Amino acid sequence: MTIPRTFQKTLAVLASLATVTALASCAQSERDAGSDTSADAGSNATFVFAASSDPVMLDPAMASDGETFRISRQIFEGLVGAKPGTTDVEPLLATKWTPSADGKSYTFDLREGVKFSDGTDFNGEAVCANFDRWYNWTGVNQSENISYYYNSLFKGFKTGKTGGVYDSCEAPSANQAVVKLAKPFAGFVQAMTLPAFSMQSPGALTQYNADKTEGTEDDPRFSEYATAHPTGTGPYLFDTWDRGQQVTLKANPDYWGEKAKTATVIVRTISDAKARTQELQAGNIDGYDLVGPADIQPLKDDGFQIVNRPAFNILYLGMNQKNKALQDVRVRQAITYAIDRAAVVKSSLPEGSEPAIEFIPPTVAGYNDQVEAYPYDLDKAKQLLADAGQSDLELKFAYPTGVSRPYMPAPEDTFAVIKSQLEKAGIKVTPVAAKWSPDYLDMIQGDAGVDKHDIHLLGWTGDYDDPDNFLGVFFGRKSSEWGFDNKKLFADLAAARELPTREEQVPAYEKIGAEIADYAPGVPLAHPAPSLAFAPGVQGFVASPVQDEVWNNVTVSK
Secondary structure, eight states, rough: OOOOOOOOOOHHHHHHHHHGGHHHOOOOOOOOOTTOHHHHEEEEEEEEEEEEOOOOOOGGOOOHHHHHHHHHHOOOOOSOOOOOOOOOEEESSSSEEEEEETTTTEEEEEEEETTTOOOOOOOOHHHHHHHHHHHHHOOOGGSSSSHHHHHHHOOSSSSSSOOOOOOEEEEEEETEEEEEEEOOOHHHHTTTSSSGGOOOOOOHHHHHTTTSSTTTTTOOOSSHHHOOOOOOSSSSSEEEEETEEEEEEEEEETTTOOOOOOEEEEEEEEEOOOHHHHHTTTTSSSSSEEEOOGGGHHHHTTOEEEEOOOOOOOEEEOTTSGGGGGSHHHHHHHHHHHHHHHHHHHSSSSSTTTSSSOOOOOOSSOOOSSOOOOOOOHHHHHHHHHTTTTTOEEEEEEEEESSBTBBBBBBBHHHHHHHHHHHHTOEEEEEEEEEEIIIIIIHHGGGTTTTSEEEEEEEEEEESGGGGHHHHHHHHHHTTTOOOOOHHHHHHHHHHOOOSSSHHHHHHHHHHHHHHHHHEEEEEEEEEEOEEOOOOEEEEOOTTTTTTOTTTEEEEOO
16 A cells, blocks of 8 residues: 655745635645535635636646646546645545556556546546547647647657557556556656646547547647536536636536535636736635736735745746757857846746746755856857857747736736847847737647747746656657757656656756756746735635645635
């Protein structure tokens, strides 16, 4: 028998989590089984939360955006989850798990009596159906912008992109599933907390043709299933989606765990940060994410609750080495020296944000504070460009519009600061602006967009506590976003993720951090500190460093 793996957090993270105590004081376990609590027993009120953008769609297996995941976490559940308020792993649809000695097989004991919301049994066969679904994807479903997480972590399919991590799955009984891997993956259980690996009803996936791939015009992300029939085991059920306006969820009366205390949830799309603040002040919403720095103190003064989410993220400037000039490390290093990260933080990011020197936060095991930090040095930047014969360098600089992300609350402002800094180094910048979803992500991560950008703003909020979730996701393989083929780096990351213990992984990832800094594939800019705001009557919301927030314990009193 095995117990959930948990990892020691630093005192800094523990201290930051203390800020959520008042708001979370009424919350017990997010997913306690056997409770008789229902929406009727708590409140029939509606919890209205404002998001900064629409979800792309509602099939989490094909998603990589936070707004899709925010809603998915209410509808779907995985074999394991993150303990509320932490990155620690705890049981969810699996009650326990046992790894084999060689790290290539995991036996999951499953929770009994659970059904998907369409009445399909959750059992070992359903678990295997989900794993096999991802593994058997073909054609367009294998592209990075559709199967981003499976591509990043499992690195191969049954056909096409072979040689991946997954091997097979079998169900010895209704209450057990055995997942076999082709090679060890030390972070496998932690990765299973991701919404992308949630369990979905095999019946609904088939009935509504979730993997539809007929013809290039049929993007499976916008299938009938992904837009109208997402079906999971979670505390809420999908109700309606008014595109560009709001998604409505209803409490699941048959939920196996602690039933939702609020009968209805509405996630409204309000792209403008100031408009979200005004809607909270007017009483039209009950809470929102990504509070603007200038709004925090006025909201506090008016009696609203401010909750700080621990910064478990990275904002970076990516470089696309499909541009031949950027294949020269001197040019990439010049760009890095040309950016004053402290000024970027001061000018465009919330209070509490910190400049970054690595592509992982300091709280993640394997962080190396001794890497090349590239201090702001305009003269050195100009000299490196001259040495590379690129004193007249021109770059297409892509950035998203109409969106706020936890790692990028004001992308237009961040773009303006960096553009000005690059121009001081003699680099001509051509702006390339695109709407966030799906245009911007498709341009940066999709094959068709590689010629449209040379450098770009993007970031990442960690999904689980493992360095591979940052470094492996960014640099573990050749990708459209970065456009380079560094076989040594790929091999080093692959070897590190297969090490069996955290003690062995730490020095390996510290060495890789130095290797990445020398290679300079992009510029780690900052670790922004996100804030949420709530009306005085909201209780039971537990802020998570990985945004793994399930709302069944949220109550609203006016």
